[in-house]
Amino acid sequence: MSKPEPSLVECDEVRTRVDNRIGFIELNRPQALNALSLPMIRAMHAALDAWRDDPRVLAVVAHSAHARAFCAGGDVRYFYEAGRRGDVAARDAFFTEEYALDHAIFTYGKPYIALMQGVVMGGGMGISQGAHRTGGLRIVSETTKMAMPETRIGLFPDVGAGWFLARTPGAIGRYLAVTGSTIDAADALYAGLADAYLDTSAIPALIEALASAQFADAKDVLACVEGFASRTAPPLARPGEGGRSVTLSLAATRTWIDRHFAQPDVTSIVESLEAETEPGAREWAQETIRVMRERSPLSMAVSLEVVARAEGPMSDCLRRDLDLTRSIFDHGDIVEGVRARIVDKDDRPVWRIARIEDVTRAEVENMFVSAWTPDTHPLRHLLG
Template sequence: MSDGTGAPVLLRTDGRAAHLVLNRPRALNALNHEMVLRLGEALTVWESDPAVETVVLTGAGERGLCAGGDIRVVHADARDGDGSASAAFWRDEYRLNARIARYPKPYVAVMDGIVMGGGVGVSAHGDVRIVTERSVIAMPETGIGFVPDVGGTHLLSRAPGELGTHLALTGARIGAADALLCGLADHYIPSAALPDLLADLAALPVADAVARHARPAPGGDLAAAREWIDACYRADTVEEIVRRLLDHGDPAAKEAAETLLAKSPTAVKATLAAMRRARALGSLEAVLDQEYRSSLAGLGTHDLVEGIRAQVVDKDRAPRWSPATLAEVTDADVERYFARLGARELGLAGETGEPGAPGAAD
């Protein structure tokens, strides 16, 4: 699908810079398998092209870089298919995420507007991540009965204190300053300056081009909330996190508890476990291997189909989770998200010699 505006990913070069433009503006540039493959092919060509010194990622349209993966396709596959299409998409998508993180040339991601889910995966692993006053960044997976993926648990587990845990469990949306605080972005540039930035990247080294336009970001919200976020989210269980949030006294803490309780209980519990494990795993590749296991496990659950139905298909915003409460989600329900896949392992960590290869201990 290209929305009648050409290929779903546009490729062009301008001076020393090569540009990747996500081009499904009517779908908020949601990623599908074709787009992932096209991005990978372009990176392969440009890696060996001496004329290309910088790669720049942007999104077509005015609303954002990328709203995530095309979850309508996942919904259909989970409901009516055998899961093979989603598994193949995630395999290539997660490999692309890892490749972006290790790309040998500067990879500049312009995270203007909405950047969520898979959009974070193709941007926040880059070398230079630009946010603007219009940036809205989130990993909202628990709201559709899923666990954050595309290396999201790797990124969020490295945010200061328990900020990443808060964002992962609630799916909260953040702006530029908070993205900088959490390590999801590097520089703030006003959106009005982006055309000049792109022009400068054609002629200048990345650091020089960015320095011309970077400014201090307007204030965010998370720095002032660190006290209650750290105190509440360092608990060992979701139930205890909720209890602390409700008891804290800060209205924002109570609101976070209510938000968390509206998400899939199973996905929330699996996400907390994924975040804690991601901290211990260390490398992005090992975490992506873990996320692949979690994604395939999630594909077979009631909550993923129901969550996408409620949020995207029927849009009634009233998912009927099963199990319906945190207390009903067992340890076994959570552990199945981390079960080894045998021959179906993603195997990225094994390819890089990192811990977490198939057969290794978690």
């Protein structure tokens, strides 16, 4: 008896189709900037499963139907409300299925191409960064706003992002994990978090070409995409935020980032920044301290440790991320952070540990204690 073919999952927020030997995943939840809901996660995973061994599909292209965002993250309100009502099972299900999807992309046997226009944050990184490991491409544009901003709401850079941040040049990954800073296309290429650049105005023509060109194999698909894209990004305007000075590029601040964020813990990073005296660097250091003072101290310490522990396989990183979601709800700041930043929007979170200097090593270590044994872990079957 032949094995039944995997079936696609119906979901209005994700459109999946095969056209011209390309599997297209189109995110379509504009009111939430394509933030991932559980039905979206399931629809994407089902499509990837259906296409994995299908010889009619040469490659996968993930993109947004709307210019403002590729994907702004996971559905924060969903797991916040689950946490508020104590629905641990619902919360675990969301993160377990999201991380399983991220792993499926990371280990996919066909090129996965992510068109990362607009906002690409949190869970959006989870469904795009793995493209690099498939032989595919992570393509940014002039509108790309990329970040793992989780410390702002008391979370940490999850979705396996720690694995990629740990492999950025110097201390860039540690800097991005702790501060949650937003970077543009040029920064993403410099940090190794993107592979190519394409103006948003050219995306429709690329999609049309992919749907009509003749492809003999996956190499032809990649050649088609690379024919539209560039390996460098043009210089873009860098406005400041909230009336502050112009944002500097990662390349321009790389020496300073390496100097300060190579320190062993968050307290040492702040002390190093406070001691900065070099002209230009001092102003940058003071602004960085201001940003860090607004973040959850415990989450920043955990985030630094997430990057430090990410030397192993992605499967280990994702299992650890799931462990941390339990800890961050039980002992961390996520519920308060989401309340203050997203629900009530008073922007005045009361963090469990108020000062960076008061976070102890023991408290950080305790956050990494798993709620499961290796044999019962929901992600125990992930490999690689």
